[in-house]
Amino acid sequence: MSFTTPYFTLPKFTYFKPKKLEDALSLLRQYKGKAKVMAGGIMLVNLMKERQIFPEYVIDIKGIDELKKISKTENGIKIGSAVTAIELQNSLIVRDNLPALAKAASYMGDRTLQHTVTIGGNISVGMPSTDGLPALMSMDSLLRIKSQDGERTIPASELVIGLGRTSLKDDEMITEIIVPYSSGLKGTYLKLINASEVAIATVAVSALLKERKLSVVIGAIAPRPYYFDHKSLQWKWEASLSENLKNASEIIGSNVKPMSDAVASSEYRKEVSKVLAVRALKEVFGGA
Amino acid sequence: MVVLKMKTISLKVNGITKEITVEDNELLLNVLREKLGITSVKAACWRGECGLCTVLLDGIPVKSCMTLAVETDGKEVITAEGLYSDERAKKLMESFVKHGAMQCGFCTPAFVVTSHYVLTKNPEVDGEELKKELNGVICRCGTYYQIYEAVKDAEKYYKKETKS
Numbered sequence: 115m116s117f118t119t120p121y122f123t124l125p126k127f128t129y130f131k132p133k134k135l136e137d138a139l140s141l142l143r144q145y146k147g148k149a150k151v152m153a154g155g156i157m158l159v160n161l162m163k164e165r166q167i168f169p170e171y172v173i174d175i176k177g178i179d180e181l182k183k184i185s186k187t188e189n190g191i192k193i194g195s196a197v198t199a200i201e202l203q204n205s206l207i208v209r210d211n212l213p214a215l216a217k218a219a220s221y222m223g224d225r226t227l228q229h230t231v232t233i234g235g236n237i238s239v240g241m242p243s244t245d246g247l248p249a250l251m252s253m254d255s256l257l258r259i260k261s262q263d264g265e266r267t268i269p270a271s272e273l274v275i276g277l278g279r280t281s282l283k284d285d286e287m288i289t290e291i292i293v294p295y296s297s298g299l300k301g302t303y304l305k306l307i308n309a310s311e312v313a314i315a316t317v318a319v320s321a322l323l324k325e326r327k328l329s330v331v332i333g334a335i336a337p338r339p340y341y342f343d344h345k346s347l348q349w350k351w352e353a354s355l356s357e358n359l360k361n362a363s364e365i366i367g368s369n370v371k372p373m374s375d376a377v378a379s380s381e382y383r384k385e386v387s388k389v390l391a392v393r394a395l396k397e398v399f400g401g402a
Numbered sequence: 403m404v405v406l407k408m409k410t411i412s413l414k415v416n417g418i419t420k421e422i423t424v425e426d427n428e429l430l431l432n433v434l435r436e437k438l439g440i441t442s443v444k445a446a447c448w449r450g451e452c453g454l455c456t457v458l459l460d461g462i463p464v465k466s467c468m469t470l471a472v473e474t475d476g477k478e479v480i481t482a483e484g485l486y487s488d489e490r491a492k493k494l495m496e497s498f499v500k501h502g503a504m505q506c507g508f509c510t511p512a513f514v515v516t517s518h519y520v521l522t523k524n525p526e527v528d529g530e531e532l533k534k535e536l537n538g539v540i541c542r543c544g545t546y547y548q549i550y551e552a553v554k555d556a557e558k559y560y561k562k563e564t565k566s
């Protein structure tokens with residue numbers, strides 16, 4: 115988010131609140147390039163107030179019930195894109211099986227905003243500091259994307275392609291997040307904030323352990339999160355945890371190229387990335 | 403060019419259902435303050451940070467500067483004015499006074515509305531959890547401690563067994 119003074123009004127647009135997904139997709143096609151999806155609207159409204167975007171049509175997807183479901187099957191957990199941060203934290207399916215996501219959701223803005231912010235909107239803003247994406251990436255999540263032409267599924271890691279930019283086409287939207295695990299995950303989400311509890315991350319780390327599958331994602335330090343797994347971390351399952359941690363920390367340190375900004379320098383972010391990664395790994399391995 | 407259409411929404415505000423004519427791009431905050439004259443809802447940061455424009459929308463706290471008025475068609479808004487007819491909330495407000503939980507008072511309606519929501523949901527809310535629940539509202543005078551005490555003290559009015 116930039117820090118220009120916002121306007122007290124919004125630019126003019128026409129608002130739609132379809133109840134059916136097909137209707138939303140057909141509006142997106144009809145007004146292709148001129149329409150924006152609005153989920154929680156928290157980012158969209160701010161960008162319009164700052165006169166950074168001027169959509170002629172705003173398509174509110176909060177009225178579409180099928181985007182608000184969370185379900186668990188043997189093959190994984192499905193989360194509708196319009197599920198809110200509070201709903202993620204209150205969902206027993208998420209709390210019991212996807213601890214990293216529940217924790218990340220507790221950081222998506224302050225508690226009041228969390229009633230409004232949605233997981234689909236959170237990952238689509240394409241800001242380095244959004245908390246949803248590192249957590250979803252650590253769990254190898256997939257995104258189900260629909261348009262009037264049909265659907266495709268992409269890894270969450272392929273959504274954000276640059277600052278504020280996603281790989282979605284103008285008439286596409288995310289309908290569902292699919293986490294390909296349904297149980298037995300050990301996960302965590304750690305976030306360093308340099309000001310109050312309610313602020314954007316300086317560094318955020320999400321880690322996941324599922325049997326012999328390990329991943330560590332480092333967010334907030336570059337436009338796209340960094341993804342490491344047991345292979346790129348050269349994890350030796352037979353070796354001691356302390357040896358592995360030392361090695362992993364070095365690999366992370368030499369592979370991340372964090373940005374410098376008003377919040378923190380690149381060097382500082384690099385050190386914190388290593389420290390948080392080690393803490394997150396210790397946590398998923400049970401403290402040892 | 404966007405052709406603006408006026409829409410009539412039906413909004414229940416503090417117990418009274420009103421038909422209000424709005425444009426698609428109007429913010430709930432502006433409608434409440436300017437069209438309905440509800441001035442406990444404060445306009446301050448305009449970007450979803452300070453929380454002083456918080457209202458209850460169908461019972462859930464939302465920041466009205468981030469909410470489109472058209473989104474609220476068919477819903478119910480409650481502000482601090484509307485809470486005065488709720489005996490428990492009245493006691494909560496008295497508790498704010500008793501504990502001196504304000505200096506300038508500008509954030510008080512937002513804190514009252516938000517803490518009413520929290521206590522209604524769970525009158526035995528854990529202290530740390532309470533602080534988290536209230537972290538969407540900023541008090542520039544820094545009377546957080548007194549606000550915390552005031553809300554804790556008012557828990558008893560929200561417990562079912564207790565007659566207020």
Ligand SMILES: Cc1cc2nc3c(=O)[nH]c(=O)nc-3n(C[C@H](O)[C@H](O)[C@H](O)COP(=O)(O)OP(=O)(O)OC[C@H]3O[C@@H](n4cnc5c(N)ncnc54)[C@H](O)[C@@H]3O)c2cc1C
Nearest residue numbers: 153154155156157158223232234235236238244245288450
């Ligand atoms: C003061 C403040 C502090 C914040 N702090 C944090 C923080 O620390 N961490 C954090 O993670 N978040 C934080 N947020 C929230 C975050 O910045 C975003 O505003 C929010 O997550 C967006 O979610 P939304 O549902 O409101 O999205 P919207 O504003 O509705 O949409 C955001 C963008 O995504 C698009 N979009 C929405 N849904 C879909 C979909 N299903 N498919 C395709 N495109 C879609 C929209 O067109 C828009 O471009 C903060 C917000 C504020 C105001």
